[in-house]
Amino acid sequence: MAAAAAVPAGALGPRDFDGWFTEVEAMWKGQRFSIEVEKVLLHKKSKYQEILVFDSKTWGRVLVLDGVIQLTTKDECSYQEMMAHVPLFCHQSPDRVLIVGGGDGGVLREVVKHGKVSDVTLCEIDTEVIAAAKEFFGDTVATAFDDEAVTIVVEDAAEFLKTRRNMFDVIIVDSSDPTDADAPATALYKPAFLKSCSDALRDGGILCMQGECLWLDSHRDLVKETLAAMRPLFGIRDYGAISIPTYPCGQIGMILAGKYDEEDIPSLKDRELFFRKPRRHLDLSLASGPLRYYSDYVHEAAFVLPPIMRNSLGSETCANFIASSDLPEGLPTPEEFRMLFVGMLxxxxxxxxxxxxLVLPRLF
Amino acid sequence: MAAAAAVPAGALGPRDFDGWFTEVEAMWKGQRFSIEVEKVLLHKKSKYQEILVFDSKTWGRVLVLDGVIQLTTKDECSYQEMMAHVPLFCHQSPDRVLIVGGGDGGVLREVVKHGKVSDVTLCEIDTEVIAAAKEFFGDTVATAFDDEAVTIVVEDAAEFLKTRRNMFDVIIVDSSDPTDADAPATALYKPAFLKSCSDALRDGGILCMQGECLWLDSHRDLVKETLAAMRPLFGIRDYGAISIPTYPCGQIGMILAGKYDEEDIPSLKDRELFFRKPRRHLDLSLASGPLRYYSDYVHEAAFVLPPIMRNSLGSETCANFIASSDLPEGLPTPEEFRMLFVGMLxxxxxxxxxxxxLVLPRLF
Structure with missing residues (x-):
């Protein structure tokens, strides 16, 4: 069997990968994930990044940007569905949605399933990512570019957002990793960009950012920095976890932020539970088919973090302090319910x- | 940077891994995970399997059996804690516990934290795994071998269990993967072994088996076969998920089975929720320190499976049919509660x- 080989970052055009593609480990030193290649379909350098598309032996078709796996058609459902449906179902009435990045079209595919959304703008910096998605993922991931609710803007989202005010109900930042200072995503983790997002959201609006992996020290530091930078801008902040095998450590997160003043939601518990409870429920008639990963239950469970992760975020998320008194065990069982009612009656x-x-006969 | 190299399965003694250890993909074709090696500490072939211990650059110390990662000291907490605490907290009063396999001592370390457990037997086929654990993981994972509640038996568990009847409250099968017909774990997934476990459990006893990963087709088939073989033996069966970065796809499962007749727990919903609700709660005074992964919440959330996984198990788990009517939203709010009570009173x-x-004066 051929040994795995790292992809030279600057390589151009179709090439032989010795049968295996191995991810560069810029942000996850000391570990590597490899996928067996069936056929390389595209390998080019755009103005912004290296784009690679290949068919794999066991993970379907794969999109790679700058040596980092963005999606495989076998497991993309978990990331796309959670990034779209968690913020949208947390909002009472999402009308206008902005997707930052997301040039593969997967999050877009999920957003347009919501009948309440009348207007979706997708702002992607790299037109060649959109072109590759349309060519190679047209029947799987990139299925909604032509939806009548959709507007495509090819622009740096940091620039695009500078002039937008009170326009969006939900902003979803579906970026690649900020692997180095030149990576397209690096600006999207800076305080200036978070401020622009806050300004561009209506009151009560929700920001959902690709949130990296809490098992990795460097990722956790980035999540904490991002949450800290959000604190003066967003009254409610939280982190939810998603299982996705072909991302590092098999886990990625969503960083969620709500444009509320803390006084708007004064109870600590209500703030803790804000993102955990969908405000609306899935109407399957809206969807083109059953969802593969998202459900009400999965939404709620995504915010249940193991102590090792929860503690690592310190006080930066609202959901850090949920105590065991919130457990369903604290509620009466149906049997206890019945006994209580019979007792009261x-x-x-x-x-x-x-x-x-005794009393009434003396009065009347 | 050096390319990753597969470990030759028969290699003996310390050797140079070109700086990287790459897992053999016998049960997960088409994908590979590699860890950067700092120093190889042990590499030998025992009577049963190849044993490798190395210090890694970013995952701490690593134990590998037959080319498959068994644990790293950085992420082992999730697997060990869940495999031990989920079945133990689901049992009302676990007194006697059997661990099958588990020669690294990690599950044992967690089991002895339970004050209710008076007697733990660890039945490991390979004495050299225990020796390696004591030598290289004595201060991290293999810390409980000398606990007074513990009995070590070096024997094939399938043989050991043939003569045991109504002895244990909980059996935890912490095996390696059944990678091929000769692998030590292969017999542990056969119906005959499941029958022996059922016979060796007391009524109301619980079996918890290492349950592989639902993202992988071949693993899912094994899980379904195992659940189907459990059906005539255990009235309650379920599957829970654990996040663990250094196992394939970053996810492993627990297959749980309860030795109950279905008539013992006639309500479908009670069967569905059986493993999901801890019967007892964590008493931190029992533990030597706070747990890193397990909590009441994490226990419950582990059984929330995405539709893509839940549906794939068909009718083989009890928890397959939990409907959205079970959502906490279906319960009255505290305000509705008060109004109901005032109304009844x-x-x-x-x-x-x-x-x-009107009535009493006419009677008396």
């Missing part, structure tokens, strides 16, 4: 009979 | 007064 009856027999 | 009062005023 019986108590009322006995007290009422006593009043009726 | 008031209704009883009015009815009682009428009876007391």
């Amino acid at each position: 019986g108590g009322g009856l006995i007290l009422g009979m006593a009043i009726g027999r | 008031g209704g009883g009062l009015i009815l009682g007064m009428a009876i007391g005023r």
Whole structure:
């Protein structure tokens, strides 16, 4: 069997990968993930990044940007569905949505399933990513570019957002990793960009950012920095986890932020549970088919973080302090329910009979 | 940077791995995970398998059996804690526990944290795994071999269990993968072994098996076969998911089975929720320190499977049919609660007064 080989970052055009594609480990030193290649379909350098598309032996078709796997058709459902449906179902009435990045069209495919959304803008810096998605993923991931609700803007989102005010109900930042200072995504983790997002959201608006992986020290640091930078801008902040095998460590997160003043939602518990509880429920008639990863339950469970992760975020997420008193065990069982009601009714009856027999005859 | 190299399965003694260890992909064709090696500490062939221990650059110390990563000291907490605490907290009063395999001592370390457990037997086929664990993981994973509650048996668990009847409250099968017909773990997925486990459990006993990964087709088939073989033996069966970066796809499962007749727990919903609700809660005073991955919440959330996984298990798990009516939203809010109670009390009062005023005077 051929040994795995790293892809030279500057290589251009179709080439032989010795049968395997191995991810560069810029942000996850000391570990590598490899996928067996069936056929390389595209390998080029755009103005912004290296674009690679190949058919794999066991993960379907794969899109790679700057040596980092963006999606495989076998497991993309978890990331796309959660990035779209978690913020959209947390919003009472999402009308206008902005997707930053997302040139592969996967998050877009999910957003247009929401009948409440009348207007979706996708702002992608690299037109060649959109072209590759249309050519190679037209029947799987890039299925919604021509939807009548969709506007495509090919522009740097950091520039695009500078002049937008109170325009969007939900902004979804579906970026690649900020692997180095030159990577297209690097500006999207800076405080200036977060401020632009806040300004561009309506009150009560929701920002959902690709949130990296809490198992990795360097990722966790980035998540904490981002959450800290969000604090003066967004009254509610949280982190939810998604299972996705072909991303580093098999886990990625969503960083969620709500444009509320803390006074708008004064109860700590309501803030803790804000993103955890969908405000609306999935109407399958809206969807083109059943969802593969998202459900009400999965939405809620995504915010249940193991102590090792929860503690690492310190006080930067609202959901850090959910105590065991919130457990469903604290609620009465159906049996206890029935006994309580019978008790209240019986108590009322006995007290009422006593009043009726002893007190009322003396009054009337 | 050096290319990753597969470890020759028969290689003996310390050797140079070109700086990287790459997992053999016997059960996960088309994908590979590699860890950068700092120093190889042990590489030998025992009677049963190839044993490799190395210090890694970013994942701490690593144990590998037959080319498959068993644990790294950085992420082992999730697997060990869930495999031990989920079945133990689902049992009302676990007194005697059997661990099958688990020669690294990690699950054992977690089991002895339970004060209710008076007797733990660890049945490991390969004494050299225990020796390697004691030598190289004595201060991290293999910390409980000398606990007074512990008995070590070096034997094939399939043989050991043939003569045991009604002895254990919980059996935890912490095996390696059944990579081929000769692998030590292969017999542990056969119906005959499941029957022995059922016989060796007391009524109301719980079996928890290493449950592989639902993202992988071949693993899913094994999980389904195992659940189907459990059906005549265990009235309650379920599958829970664990996040663990250095296992294939970053996810592994627990297959859980309860030795109950279906008539013992007649309600479908009670069967669905059986493993999802801890029967007892974590008493941190029992533990030597706070747990890193397990919590009441994490326990419950582990059984929330995305539709793509839940549907793939068909009718083989009890928890397949949990409907959205079980969502907490279906329960009354505290405000509705109060109104209901006031209504019942008031209704009883009015009815009682009428009876007391009108009916009772005619009777007495």
